[in-house]
Structures are given as C-alpha cells and as structure tokens.
Amino acid sequence: MGKNAARLFWPWLQVTVVSRRDVRREVEAVGAVFADRKDRALKAADFVFLAVPVDIIQKWTARINRYTRSDCVIMDCCTARVAAEEALKNIQRKRFGIPEIRRGTIPVIGNPDERIARYLGKWGCKLQPMTAEEYDRSNTDAGIAHFLGMALDLYLDDAQRNRLKTAKSGAFLLQLIEHLKGNSPTTYRETQVLNAYMSEARKGLIKVLENTDKELDKGIFRFRAYPREQWRE
Structure with missing residues (x-):
C-alpha cells in the first residue's frame, strides 16, 4: 500500500518516505525521496501516511505528536480497522483511514481532509464513509x-x-x-x-x-448449475 500511495500522491505532493529498511531504490522508482532523518521529515510534513502494521502504530504515536505540526493530517491504510482505531486513538492530530486505494468507490474511516478528498476525486476515487466496525464486517x-x-x-x-x-x-x-x-x-x-x-x-x-462433505458421503448432491444455455462447451 505504501508504494501505491507514493505513486498516487507524488504528482501533487513532494513525497518523502521514512522507513527502517533501506528502500532507496524502490522509493526513487516511484518518484519519492528517502528520508535519512525521520524527525526532520515529520517536522516538514503537511500529511503523514502511515503504511505500517497495526502493532507498529503505537511506536510512532509519541514521535508524531512531538514532531509534526499541529495542522498536520495523519492518514493510515491499516486493514483491521477496529484494531487500528484503538492503536491510533492517542495521536493528537486530525486523522482518517483509507484501507484501500484504487479507482472507484473506496471506504474512508473518519473525516477525510478536504484537500485529499478532492485530489482522490480527480484521480477517480469516490469516498464512502464507513465505521471501523462496518469495514471489518464487510x-x-x-x-x-x-x-x-x-x-x-x-x-x-x-x-x-x-x-x-x-x-x-x-x-x-x-x-x-x-x-x-x-x-x-x-x-x-x-x-x-x-x-x-x-x-x-x-x-x-x-x-x-463439513455439512457438504457429510451429504456427499451419503450420496446427497445439492449443487445447482446455471441454466443449460449458459454452460461452457
């Protein structure tokens, strides 16, 4: 998801990537810049996109609260939304989650920043507000x-x-x-x-x-195909 986000936003924003891994080549390939100093990158950020596992988020919380500006907007792409919201609750900045990035209707958890929403709209995304529980169920x-x-x-x-x-x-x-x-x-x-x-x-x-297996053992076959005219030759 991190690569997708970098490709998406670099035509509009200067994208700086912070990672504990040496991903310089991958970062440069998508038009972004690799940050040697994490704290300096956070201080300069208008937006922070967290593409990290849920159990890593809390390790970033104190750093985000300390180094980002008060008007910095935090986004994340965690898949398990209820767990993510719990991990994100101590971040003292405006934030929202977009667990999917693709053209078409995509879910958004929380109140998206208007600038990001407009940019995503131009790219072909339609944001659909959902609660964390609704997303996890779906x-x-x-x-x-x-x-x-x-x-x-x-x-x-x-x-x-x-x-x-x-x-x-x-x-x-x-x-x-x-x-x-x-x-x-x-x-x-x-x-x-x-x-x-x-x-x-x-x-x-x-x-x-298990139930289907038991029925088949008894010779019970319940499968219903499409109408005959739709069968493959």
Whole structure:
C-alpha cells in the first residue's frame, strides 16, 4: 500500500518516505525521496501516511505528536480497522483511514481532509464513509478468499500444483494462492487475526464444507448449475 500511495500522491505532493529498511531504490522508482532523518521529515510534513502494521502504530504515536505540526493530517491504510482505531486513538492530530486505494468507490474511516478528498476525486476515487466496525464486517468477504488461498497453499503438494497448471478445471485454485503473494503477509495477518469478525466467517465456511462433505458421503448432491444455455462447451 505504501508504494501505491507514493505513486498516487507524488504528482501533487513532494513525497518523502521514512522507513527502517533501506528502500532507496524502490522509493526513487516511484518518484519519492528517502528520508535519512525521520524527525526532520515529520517536522516538514503537511500529511503523514502511515503504511505500517497495526502493532507498529503505537511506536510512532509519541514521535508524531512531538514532531509534526499541529495542522498536520495523519492518514493510515491499516486493514483491521477496529484494531487500528484503538492503536491510533492517542495521536493528537486530525486523522482518517483509507484501507484501500484504487479507482472507484473506496471506504474512508473518519473525516477525510478536504484537500485529499478532492485530489482522490480527480484521480477517480469516490469516498464512502464507513465505521471501523462496518469495514471489518464487510472485509470478511475478501478475508474468506484469503483464508481459502492460505489453506490451499498448505494443502497442495508440488505434484498437485503441477497438474493444476495444465488442467482446464481447477487452475483457479492456484490463482487464489498466487493472488496472495502480491501483497505483504502483514495484510492477511491483520485480516485473519485482528479482525474480530473473521473467526465467525471462517467457522461459517468450515461448517458449510463439513455439512457438504457429510451429504456427499451419503450420496446427497445439492449443487445447482446455471441454466443449460449458459454452460461452457
């Protein structure tokens, strides 16, 4: 998400990246500047975009409160919103969360800064206000797909994966796994572990799988396909 934010904002703002990792090449590739001195970068910032795990936020709180100007606006992109709001509660600046950055309708938690909202609108984003609880509940849909991908990654051996690569039916199982590799594991950890609603969602899916398995063992088959004219040849 940090790279996406840098690419998005650099045509409009001077983007300075603060990281404990040496990401100079990655930063320069998206048109940003790598900050050697974190505190100096915070003092100069009009906006701070926190692209860090939820459990790291509190380590930044005191530094943000101490070094940023009183009118500095704080944004974050944490996935588990209820947990994020708890971690962010001691930041003494105007703040809001945008857990997704893409064209189209995207959720915003809190009151967005008008300048950021206008810029995102020009880029093709429509902000949809949501509470942290609403977002976490809605994000269980994507979380179920992540859960299936992680389970398949543990279940499928190399021989099964090789067969699926050339199979007309079933190759989508590999796509579930490959999709997960395009993002940080931290994102999926937050969705599965820190989102309180995911446990219920996972157990609901598992219950359906178990019940379906029992019915199939008894010869009961409930699947309903599309109308015949929509079947693949």
